[in-house]
Amino acid sequence: MNKATKLFSNEWISVFKSDKGFTYCQRKSIDSIAALLFRKNGENLEFLIHYQPLPEIKEKKYWDESYACPITGSIEEKQSPIDCCINEVKEEAGFYINESNIKQMxxxxxxxxxxxxxxxxxVDVSGLNENEPTTDGSIFEKVAYNKWVSRQELENILENQFTLSSLHTLYLLFIKKNHVKI
Structure with a gap:
């Protein structure tokens, strides 16, 4: 790893320049998780979409305009990605899961x-009780909401709406893992 010079820093983000001249950002909690929850509902599969405020892109029309995401969260210092996933699923989706619910990473x-x-x-949440999400209390999470969608609805969202890129990654992983025909 090359040495980098810190160009800017605030409470949430730092900007660095590598010794080769590459400039990049680093979040306070560097790494994160994304979790796509799914469940079997009779003969049908459903996927949980977490709608949260859209980043500040030029197409954004109002401050709390939401976009489709999986469950997300920052991995805290000394926290494993799996523990972060378990915590974020409880906090943002209201499901109490354990490692056995995690089907792929x-x-x-x-x-x-x-x-x-x-x-x-x-994350397979089939048969689990869905509780009220606890959230972290931030305005960002207070305006977020969840919606269960069918596979067809998810594919339509992926093709026609702004989404967090991890939602695409996770759906492709789901298709591969479950040998789903496209």
Missing amino acids: VKNIATTQMNEKVFNFL
Whole structure:
């Protein structure tokens, strides 16, 4: 790893420049998780979409306009990705899960402009009780909401709406893991 010079820092993010001249951002909690929850409902499969405020892109029309995401969260210092997943699923979706509910995990790099790794989890919540999400109390999570959708609805969302890229990654992983015909 090359040495980097810190160019800017605040409570949430730092900007660095590597000795080779590459500039990148680093979040306070560097890495994160994304979790796509699914369940069998009779003969049908359903996927949980977590709608949260859209980042500040030019197409955004109002401050709390939401977009489709999996459950997400920052991995805290000394916390494992699996423990973070379990906590975030409880906090944002209201499900009490354990490692046996996690069916697959893959990791990827969030963007070319950051050093964040995203740990993507497929989580089966079939047969589990759905409780009220506890949230972290932030305004960001207070305006977020969840919606169960069918496979066809999810594919339509992926094709026609802004989404967090991890939602695409997780759906492709689900298709591969379950040998689903496209």
